[in-house]
Amino acid sequence: MSLILDASTSQFEVAQWQDGELQLASDCLAEETPVALVYNGVSHAVMLATAQDLEDFALGFSLSEGIIEQASELYDVDIQVRDNGIELHCEIASERFVQLKERRRTLAGKTGCGLCGAESLGQAVRYPEPLQSQSVFTASSIRRALHAMQAMQVLQQQTGATHASAYVLSDGTISLVREDVGRHNALDKLVGALERGQLKSGVANGGFIITTSRASFEMVQKTARAGVSLLVAVSAPTGLAVRVAQACGLTLLGFARENRYVAYSHGERILNQ
Known part of the structure; x- marks a missing residue:
């Protein structure tokens, strides 16, 4: 038996075995909801996501995926709840929609490749533009x-099943946190929240991002596209993520703990103080 508490969690009756004893208990679980992103009336993608901060998600996804170049090109987001999921109807600038349709037309004509219809690694990875940041960071702020x-991950404390991305000011103060069952979704939500909250001045002043996940190349790509020059991951990066970070000038830390980290690219930005 289950009870939906809100859009992001449900309560389940479970049988729990512990110390040789079996007992009935109640468990709070994170929900995965199909979320469709629809641009100017045309469905583009369906993501399994946590159904909160969806306007942030729509904006962050649109920016991170290069569908729009700046927040002002997303005119409106209409959230429509369906029986089988949620649709985010995004109205974007006509020029960007034409480009999106051309991309969809190109991909529709290709089959048999493993990376979204791309013909080359360069197309699939989409290396970000080189970062121009002169920011440095201190180990103490990290x-x-x-x-x-951990104390700011409310959904993770309830369910134990979500990732988080946080934007951190240069002195180590956490400014924003977004959570989701998917690590990419959490980062997209954070990027959208930064834009919607007009915190780009904070980005320019040397803040950084923490992710509770591994650092795949998509995480590096999304961070760099947001103009942030440091990504701190609590788990490992992939080799491709490191190469992308090296190429675009992003500082990438992995296995980050309070007493250690591993610098995989541009570690000269981290001051040992």
Whole structure:
């Protein structure tokens, strides 16, 4: 038996075995909801996501995927709840919609490849433009943020099943946190929240991003596209993520804990203080 508590969690009756004893208990689980992104009336993608902060998600996804180049090109987001999921109807600038339709037409004509119809690694990875940031960061600010991170993950504390991305000011103060069952979705939500909250000045002033996941190349790509020059991951990066970070000038830390980290690219930005 289950009970839906809200759009993001459900309560289940479970049988729990512990210390040789079996007992009935109640467990709060994170929900995965199909979320369709629809641009100017045309469905583009369906993601399994946590159904909260969806306007942030729509904007962040649109920016991270290069569907729009700036937030002002997303005119409106209409959230429509269906029986089998949620549709995010995004109205974007006509020029961007024409480009999106051309991309869809190109991909529809290709079969048999493993990366979204791309013909080359360069197309699939879409290396970000080189970052121009001169920011430096202190090890103490990273430690401070990591120490504070867990207490700010409300959904993770309830369910144990979600990832989080946080935007951290240069002194280690966590400014924003977004959570989702998917690590990419959490980062997209954070990027959208930064734009919607007009915190780009904070980005320019040397903030950084923490992710509770591994650092895949998509995570590096989305961070760099947001103009942030440091990504701190609590788990490992992939080799491709490191190469992309090296190429675009992003500092990438992995296995980050309060007492250690591994710098995989541009570690000279981290001051040991």
